[in-house]
Amino acid sequence: MAASKRFTSRVWEAFRSNGGHDANCFGHFKVLDAKPGWVKGSMVVEKHQVNRLGSLHGGVTASLVDTVGSLSLSTKGLWMTGVSTDIGVTYVRAALLGEEVLLRGEVVGQGKTLAYTRIEMTSAKTGKLLAFGTHTKSIQQALKSPENVRFDEEGERELPKEA
Structure with a gap:
């Protein structure tokens, strides 16, 4: 497994393990692949995620934009992924139960x-x-985390920390 995917999966597990919003909303989300700058994941729409029409609730979709945007930043080696400053979502088609x-x-x-x-x-x-x-994040403090790592260009290997 590539270092960037392994690291991003660890960040996702840290999100889930605190038992908060991510674990409750979409705890079955899976990281499928990750390279520096992008992440791909999947999940199956579950009963607790749908609105009364039986489709994925818009708020859950917005939360996924938040979380997947954060995970995309972790693919670049950020352990802490910052705080949201702006989120925008456009709904095109319904995702059904x-x-x-x-x-x-x-x-x-x-x-x-x-x-x-x-x-x-x-x-x-x-x-x-x-x-x-789209998801904009303030990352000033996140860039200072001692848990951050660096990857080679392809995300295959973790590089030594800079002195």
Whole structure:
């Protein structure tokens, strides 16, 4: 397993293990792949995630944009992924109860204070776009975490910490 995927999976497990929002909302989310700058994951829409119409609740989708955006930052070696400053979601099609959805998050820009991510949710069965979003995070403090790591360009190996 590539170092970037291993690290991102550890960050996801840290999100889940505190027993808070991520664990309660989408504890069965799985990290499928990760390379520096992007992450891919999946989950099956469960009963506690749907609205009264039987489709994925918009708030859960927005939360997934938040979490997958954060995980995309972890693919670049950030253990703490900062705090949200802005989230936007566009809903294209309904994801129904029992449907598997794929999520892909990517870092589209990163500076010394802010990072910008874009997330897409598609149907695993049809490949059709279900929703997309953007997520901006303040990362000033996250960049200082002693738990941060560095990867080679492909994310295969963890590099030594800089002195």
